[in-house]
Amino acid sequence: xxxEGIVLEAVSESFIGGEHAFTQSEISKRVGVAxxxxxxxxxxxxxxxxxxxxxxxxxxxxxxxxxxxxxxxxNLDRDxxxxxxxxIDIGRIESSMPPDIAFTAFTAFKFIVGEPPADYSQVYVYxxxxxxxxxxxxxxxxxxxxxxFVLKAxxxxxKKIAGNELKDSCVSLAQAFVDLWNVREWxxxxxxxxxxxxxxx
Numbered sequence: 001x002x003x004e005g006i007v008l009e010a011v012s013e014s015f016i017g018g019e020h021a022f023t024q025s026e027i028s029k030r031v032g033v034a035x036x037x038x039x040x041x042x043x044x045x046x047x048x049x050x051x052x053x054x055x056x057x058x059x060x061x062x063x064x065x066x067x068x069x070x071x072x073x074x075n076l077d078r079d080x081x082x083x084x085x086x087x088i089d090i091g092r093i094e095s096s097m098p099p100d101i102a103f104t105a106f107t108a109f110k111f112i113v114g115e116p117p118a119d120y121s122q123v124y125v126y127x128x129x130x131x132x133x134x135x136x137x138x139x140x141x142x143x144x145x146x147x148x149f150v151l152k153a154x155x156x157x158x159k160k161i162a163g164n165e166l167k168d169s170c171v172s173l174a175q176a177f178v179d180l181w182n183v184r185e186w187x188x189x190x191x192x193x194x195x196x197x198x199x200x201x
Contacts, residue, residue, distance in 0.1 A: 006031045006156045007041040008070045011060065012174035016199070021059045031156045045069065064200055067174060071181035079151040081127070082136060085144030093123045093148060098134045102126040102153065102161050103169055105183055108176035109191050111168040117194045118187040122146075124179060126153040126171065128161065151179075173199055 010031045011022060024042060028035045042058055045051040050066045051058045060066060086093050094107055103111060106120040127135055127150050135150055153161060157175075160166055170176070177195045180188050 002154060003033050003037045004041045004044075005070065005074065006033060006154055007038050008066065009156065009172065009175055012063075012066065012070070013172045015060050015063055015066075016172065016174060021057045023057045032159075064196065067177055067196070067199065070174075071178045074178050074182050076151070076179055076182035080149050081132060081152045082150040083146045084139055084148050085142045085146055086123075086139050086148045087142065087144065090121060090123060090147070093139075096138065097125060097169075098131060098138065099169075100128065100131045100161055101135070101169065102157060102166055102171050104151070104171045104176050104179045105188075106180070106191060108170040108173070109180070109195060111170050112173055112176070113195070113198060117190040120185070120187060120191075122149065122183070122185065124149045124151060124183075126151045126157055126161070128153050128158050 007027060010027050014022065024035055024038045028038045042051060042053065045066065046053050046058075048065060048069060050060065050062050050069060052061050088096075094103070097103075103123075103125055105122070105124040106116065107123055107125075110116050125135075125148075129152075132150065139148055157171065171179070173195060177192060177199060180192045180195065
C-alpha cells in the first residue's frame, strides 16, 4: 500500500486544489514512482468506478469513493515507529514539536479546518528518520497511556517537509482523513464525518 498510498495522496491533493484530470506520467514524475506502479493503482480505481481513463489522461469521477478506498486499505499501525506517554497537555505537546515534522489526524484537523468537533487526547506526527532521534530525546519513553504517535514519512511526504511545502506543518486534508479513519479512538468518527463534509464540497 505504501506506493499506492503515495499515488493516491498526489491525486487527492491535486483534486482538492481543483485539478480533476491527470496523466500517469505526470503523477509518476511528481511522486518519484514508476509509471507501472501508477498504472496499477489507476486500474484498481477504474474497476471501482472511481476514475475514468481516457486516451490521454484519467479523471477522478468519485472523490468520496477514492478517499474511502484509500482509508480502508491504509494500515496506520504499520507506520508507527515510536510511541510514548507525554505527561503534558495536548496543546503543549503540539507546540513542543521540532521543525521538519508533519501533523496529521486530530491536530491537522484543528490547524487546517478549525474548531475540533470533540476533545482529543492524542497527537500524531510524521517524521523522517533524521528527526526521529530528536523526538525520542524530547519525548522520552515513559509509562502511561500512550498519547504521542510518530509515523514514518514516505519519501513524497519527506520531500514536502524538507521543502517547507506544508501549510501549518500539516499533511493534506485527504491524508488527515485517511489517518483518522484508522485511529481506534471512538471520537475519531466525529472528525472523519466532519472532514468528509469539508472534502465533499
